[in-house]
Amino acid sequence: MENNRTTTTPSRLRAGFVGAGFMAEVHSRAVRAAGAEIAGIASSSPASAARAKDRLGVEQAYASVQDLLQDDTIDVIHVCTPNSTHHALAEAVIKAGKHVVCEKPLATNVHDATKLTELADAAGVVATVPFVYRFHPMIREARERIASGQTGHISTIQGSYLQDWLLTRDDDNWRVDAALGGPSRAFADIGSHLCDLLEFVSGERISRVGALSRTVFSGRANNKDVQTEDLVAAVFTTEAGTVGNLLVSQVAPGRKNRLMFEISGADSTLQFDQEAPETLWLGKRAGSQVLVRDPDALSPEAARLSVLPAGHPQGYQDAFNAFVADTYGAIHGDIRDGLPTFRDGLRSAVLTESIIESSKGGEWVDVPYLKELEGVQK
Template sequence: MENHRTTTAPSRLRAGFVGAGFMAEVHSRAARAAGAETAGIASSSPASAARAKDRLGIAQAYASVQDLIEDDAIDVIHVCTPNATHVALAEAALVAGKHVVCEKPLATNVQDAARLVELAATAGTVATVPFVYRFHPMVREARERIASGQTGRISTIQGSYLQDWLLSRDDDNWRVDAGLGGPSRAFADIGSHLCDLIEFVTNDRITRIGALSRTLFTGRANHEDVQTEDLVAAVFATDAGAVGNLLVSQVAPGRKNRLMIEISGTESSVQFDQEAPETLWLGKRAGSQLLVRDPDALSPDAARLSVLPAGHPQGYQDAFNAFVADTYAAIGGETPEGLPTFRDGLRAAALTQSILESNTSGHWTDVPDIKQLEGVQQ
């Protein structure tokens, strides 16, 4: 049956949310900004859903996740729950014919991620993963400069994603539990963002990787025998012949959410720092430049995402809003540039698997191509 709400008036989408934590807050703000009706929420208990309904201004609290997913009035489900629950919830939503926005990691292993990609293709619905740093205007500007050849042939890539919220042994969270968060923590949680940004900006793919991980605290406040990593360092090679390194840490003092990439070519270097997202550093042998976001001076895709005039800073929530708005536009039949789908979630799962394998073996690991994982011939 044709859904006229989604085909003729995307702004009338009715969004449902599973989960009641920080990410549900971010998702619901973005859904509201995109013009959707924040129609329903379900959580770990009816009481939790009721509290979230009032706190987030959502129309209805559902007694169970199943009730929310099976409600024909709901068009799109946002999965904002602990990692290990993503697969079952996304699968149930897809089977129910819903569009799905699933927090990353899409799955804690490659097999489950590949199955969700197949389910989404069969369902014919829009299925996205919030790799939202793609939606900073200056990220799009960096991407365009590389694509147009202004940086020349890419030779080196360096990237880091540093946080300090798990710096102390007393710092704890469900994510440190492999049963809830999966076998990888720091890389699956934030390293996936870093690699997605590198591959998105360069339009290149990491093909081989050598990694080391460390767990600083094998016991934390509420968890004994912690198996997940606090940090990862890696070197890599890309399909186009570039070499690079990356550092991912949740125990870097003073760094709150410092995602940085620097890409060097034969003509110039480009650096983006998510903690200073209004600027792009352009390095040349004859001098460097700090390019400040100004819609009038940016490439079309970067200008499209510049929803505020120059000098009016945009940040993380603006990037998230843009991601959700583009997801909803895709539900309405459009094809927004750079929208991260479940296939990108599968790509992140493949990279995470390769990191784990390399750390365990002590050797280089080949990153499987996504077409191989989907069972499609090259």
């Protein structure tokens, strides 16, 4: 029987990679699942690219990024490098006339993110950012239930994204260094995913924020003067007047990758937990239920992303695979609802700068409105 829910694209694109770390491995699995070839890779050095070629099964290692960009047989470039390099690399990819998938944050400031968004629009290339949690089927189910009015008028939104991989002073990573990761760490790294989901699912935009941040360790194993935050707490309001709060931490013991949100409306509450992505909790005054992913009982978009039958768990890599497949589908002219583009990356940069400003000043901050975000299809 033919599976009409598949997200595999119809022809074989040739993808190139810049960067050879953990995220490159995740991207590589998604590229193959989408039926494309990993044609080339460039990294921090020719030796690093050569090692990655063998490890990831890439067709060719390039001595430099410029050599990779000059290969006219490559259709799309995945930028999987430290945050501070994203702007220059994505700009070079677009100017080379290629489609681009750029890891988030799109840029470490709003100015650069705006330039990239305008450049991608002018060039007419497909330019996406991996806000991949959008691609869990139960996220699409939650979104559809709110959009169709089943939840009722939204009153409150709460969310958290908790990890423990930087729990101790001995834990360290390049992201801790503001020169590489940018002025925000915890929020830009994982809070961006949380806020993207809150807006994507609710259909509402955060308009004002009041934030507090804390750096638990002023020095770590390799970074002795830490300027980036370990955690952020914030309250917010949306353009529609909904009240919300969020907590983001990379120092929460026992939490590995716990992204959770709860949206309450007049008729019901929806709760999603990324560590249990096969279910959606539905709460009502008369009782609650746990909705388990079953493509035969879900909304069309949720069913499309359910590439496995009910009872066969899907997870993070499946969501990433769907994101890449939809990106490649857009390159072929098949643009799917909910594909996160550079505009969404710009939106994230705007929110990040607002959080930084509020936490430093200790006051409420109005989230700026940018003309570049007009007409965004969430």
